[in-house]
Amino acid sequence: MKLNALMDNFGARKGIKRVGRGMASGYGKTAGRGNKGQKARAGSRKQATFQGGQMPILRRFPKFGFKNPFAKSYVTINLGDIEKFVKAGKIDAKKEITMDSLLVAKIINRKLSGLKILAKGEIKTAVNIIADKWSKSAEAAVVKAGGSVKAK
Numbered sequence: 629m630k631l632n633a634l635m636d637n638f639g640a641r642k643g644i645k646r647v648g649r650g651m652a653s654g655y656g657k658t659a660g661r662g663n664k665g666q667k668a669r670a671g672s673r674k675q676a677t678f679q680g681g682q683m684p685i686l687r688r689f690p691k692f693g694f695k696n697p698f699a700k701s702y703v704t705i706n707l708g709d710i711e712k713f714v715k716a717g718k719i720d721a722k723k724e725i726t727m728d729s730l731l732v733a734k735i736i737n738r739k740l741s742g743l744k745i746l747a748k749g750e751i752k753t754a755v756n757i758i759a760d761k762w763s764k765s766a767e768a769a770v771v772k773a774g775g776s777v778k779a780k
Contacts, residue, residue: 645660647659647660700740700741700742701740701741702740702741702742702743702744702760702761703727703730703736703739703740703742703743703744704744704745704746705730705735705736705743705744705745705746706745706746706747706748706749707745707746707747707748707749707750707751707766707769707770708748708749708750708751709735709749710725710745710751710755710757711749711750711751711752711753712749713733713735714753714755715753718733718734718735719733719735719755721753721754721755723756724756724757724758725755725756725757725758726743726757726758726759726780727739727742727743727759730743741760742759742760742761742780743758743759743760743761743780744759744760744761744762745757745759745761745762745763745766745767745770745777746762746763746766747763747765747766747768747769750769751769751770751773751775752773753773753775754773754774754775755770755773755775756775756776756778757770757775757776757777757778758778758779758780759777759778759779759780760779760780762777
């Protein structure tokens with residue numbers, strides 16, 4: 629066998645459809661597009677949401693509500709969870725607990741606008757927490773355990 633004798637199998641390559649090349653080709657005159665109308669014109673197509681002239685569904689449904697683009701979302705953590713992670717050895721109680729330390733310990737998976745401490749659960753270990761927000765009862769519980777809560 630020689631390289632110049634190599635050929636594709638029959639039917640492996642299909643010829644292109646040559647439209648607009650005379651009536652004898654079968655695709656002459658209107659080039660397979662039918663007569664007139666939007667689909668017969670070049671460069672013009674209906675949108676995917678077009679519904680035949682009736683009011684589209686996206687315009688029929690009422691829009692309501694408001695999403696504040698400047699809203700801040702906080703990572704919240706409970707005192708009971710902090711106690712649990714200190715006992716498990718994920719958090720060092722001697723070091724300050726910040727959003728970065730929680731991220732490194734893989735307790736939270738991403739940074740948000742800030743860290744908020746809530747009072748759910750009990751804390752018995754003295755920890756120093758640096759947070760953006762906290763509840764009054766959470767601060768009282770941390771101070772009672774011998775720790776402190778400071779603003780970032």
